[in-house]
Amino acid sequence: MDQTREIVRLVDEVLGRTAIGTYPHGSAVLGGLRPASDLDLLVVSRRTMDDSERAALLAGLLERSGFPPSARPVELTVVVQSEVRPWRFPPIGDFLFGEWLREEFAASGPPRPEPMPDLALLIAQVLSGDRALAGPPPAHVLDAVPHEDLVRASVAGVPELVAEVADDTRNVLLTLARVWTTLATGAIRPKDDAADWALARLPAEHRPVLAHARDLYRTRAYADETWPDGLRERVGAHVDHVLSEIGRLAGPPR
DSSP states (O other): OOHHHHHHHHHHHHHGGGEEEEEEOGGGTTTOOOTTOOEEEEEEESSOOOHHHHHHHHHHHHHHOOOTTTOOOEEEEEEEHHHHSSOOSSOEESEEEOGGGHHHHHHHOSOOOEEOTTHHHHHHHHHHHTOOSBSSOGGGTOOOOOHHHHHHHHHHTHHHHHHTTTTSHHHHHHHHHHHHHHHHHSOOOOHHHHHHHHHTTSOGGGHHHHHHHHHHHHHOOGGGOOOOTTTGGGHHHHHHHHHHHHHHHHOSOO
16 A cells, blocks of 8 residues: 555544544655655644554554655654644644654653644645645645744754754755745745755855755665765855855844
């Protein structure tokens, strides 16, 4: 069975009528899945999940999320509709699953509700993609996100993102390019398109790092990622330059 359909079926088995709809976001609606893309899904629910539902959904996702060629990593977010309609910032997410959280799940158990500024970006992508894997069209379920809150959400995650640059270089560089692009244009673009936009505006000395990250994204899984000698040493200067552009566009902290 197709992995996406497996996840949709799991959500239906665990949440039943509690789930209003399941919607793709990320690469699936922003230009298509790439070799290392996650399967990104947003579930809108009628109420917060109870402990047994959290445990069952986590167990099912741990079994179904993986790495190519057997399966893609899954990122699944559940949000209670009343937390985002009418829209307010920052929204509260009810449940977040991602591969990077596996060790945390083993130590602390299923995810709990918490503020999730990134939901602003996820919802904007869901509405732009206008696809429902289950349930009504997304515009019937979700409110539009104001541009101001897209900016706030983009900037909120930057410090945590930059802290991961040594271990997740490709993703950090491309995400920073997308933050810069979103702040400048108001559009949330595919990561490689955002890189193209940024490359046209970078000084020549900072282009090779981002160009390599873009090419890796288009052609290589994470396990196949390599960086030529001398290029990784230029990452820090590139990041500093992009951060200065993001800071200029974002303005002073609120």
